Amino acid sequence: MNGMTFVNTPGYYYSIAYFLAAFLVNRTNKQRDDVKGWKRWIIHIVFLGGIVGFMELTDGVRQMLFIPCMMVSISMLLFYIYLCCDFGLKDAGYYCARAFICGEFAASLCWQIYFYFITIRSGDIKWFGWKWLELLGVYVSVFGVLYFLEKYLKGETEENSVNSRELITVIIITAAVFVVSNISYLDQGTLFSSRFAGEMFTIRTLVDLSGMAVLYAYHIQMRELQMKFEVDTLQNILEMQYKNYQLSQESIEIVNQKYHDLKHQITLLKAEANSEKSTQYLEQMEKEIKSYEAQNKTGNKVLDAVLTSKSLYCQNKGIVFTCVADGTLLNFMAEMDISALFGNILDNAIEGAEKIPAKEKRLIHLSVAEQKSFLRIRVENYCEEKIVFKNGIPQTTKKDKRFHGFGMKSIQSTVKKYGGSVTAGVRDNWFELRILIPLHVV
Incomplete structure (x- = not known):
């Protein structure tokens, strides 16, 4: 069988993978309080139908329309994540980029396995439903591993919002991975391209896997830096409050010493007071001092x-x-x-x-x-x-x-x-x- 007939991966491979990757983001992050129950499931169903329908409709488009169609698909992915998760736009963009590469890898791996068995071991494949069984097995395996990885990385700590620099970094990594992994489909005459379907699929799968690994490594590093920053800040707050206490204690001791001396001075002045008015005034001062001493x-x-x-x-x-x-x-x-x-x-x-x-x-x-x-x-x-x-x-x-x-x-x-x-x-x-x-x- 001619391998070049398999160059164009069916759109539903990618659309289903994109949906599962975005759904994974939805399940491992805080969801919006105003989108619950049946509303949330309607959003899931509408997005799944929309992304599958759009990518099937645009499957096999000319090269000049490939990038615009991919931008529409990514925008749908971004909107779905933003609509379901309790994210700001930057956070939604960050997780959308990671979900996109995860979806790319899952679809690429699934199609490469199918291509291998059809072209190399076609005699072993006699059941038409094997294609769907293989797709189910690969997607369950890939996204199952990613789900447990996300839960493990998240742990009990709360993630901070993504800043502009982190978002731009992830977008650049994602764009570079996508370009390199798909360059053979756009131009087979470049230095990093291949004219053979098997090699094209291998390049795509390995580049997507590498890109996914880089994004996860960056995510882990970013979280570690956030945690270190938080630990250092909390320690600084602890030390700052303690220094404030020490300064306050020194000031209070000085004031208390002055008040102690003033008490004795008032006692002497009362003994030497010549008028009842002066005595009353001194007694009032003494009362206020005792009131201060009783405070705190x-x-x-x-x-x-x-x-x-x-x-x-x-x-x-x-x-x-x-x-x-x-x-x-x-x-x-x-x-x-x-x-x-x-x-x-x-x-x-x-x-x-x-x-x-x-x-x-x-x-x-x-x-x-x-x-x-x-x-x-x-x-x-x-x-x-x-x-x-x-x-x-x-x-x-x-x-x-x-x-x-x-x-x-x-x-x-x-x-x-x-x-x-x-x-x-x-x-x-x-x-x-x-x-x-x-x-x-x-």
Whole structure:
């Protein structure tokens, strides 16, 4: 049988492979909340019918129309991923490029195997349905392996959004792989082309496999860099909050020393006061000093320093900050963890309170208490903005999410270290952050 009759791979090989690759992206990433149930299945069916129909209709088009038709197919792939997955356009483009090359490889491998058995071992193939059985076996094998690979790579960590540089890199790799793998079909006279069908299929399959490997290697490297950046940032936040605590502690000790000296001076002045008015004035000063001494005395020096520092900041910003805390419950925690945990908790609450124009609504309340063998930490602040939650945790509203939201991640990391949990919610314009840490395990 003349191998050149097999040069044009049927369109449905590629269209089915593209659909499965995009469907794999859909199943291994967060899906849109507004597209559920029967709506999602309608989208799957419509895309499958659309991509198969279009590629069958344009199968065997002239070379000048090949690239435009491929661009339409890729656009359909992009739209399908964007419509189903909770992605921005850059993320959808990134995963579309990877899905496209995975689909190219699966279809190329499947057709090459079919070509081999038809041309080399045609006597062994007597059943017409073998072609479809082979297609099913190859696609189940390829996309089954890719599914488990995606799940393994994803793990428990959350992926950050793709930036422009990463998207452009993946697009360049994808375009280069596609051009090299298909150059024999467009021009058989180039340095990297072949005139023989078997060689053409081998080149295409190996180039697609190499391209897929490069894209996965780049994806793994990108995730490792993201994870390293996140770990380093969380460590920097931990150290920064601890340094803030140390500076606050030094300042508080100086102030306390001055207040201690002032108490003795007031006592001497009271003994030498000649009028009742002067005595009353000095007694009022003494009362205010005792009131200061009673502030933020929770039984934990680290918490005391953090609360005093944040209280002074709130006073300067017109924020009413109240606190009821038993600091002795925190004695099992490391000083650095206490300073990071409460520093980030109050920084987030203060940031939310500062956004409120009406000063009378700038309210923050913190409580630290024991509840049924659990350390319960709860902070509330008045909130008027709409907050987006994911798995019970507020998400940053800033544009570039990879550089923001680390305060909440640091809180989660510290609480997880002690076997606790973090949840949040909004009720009647009050944002509430709740932390529970078991006390019996420490």
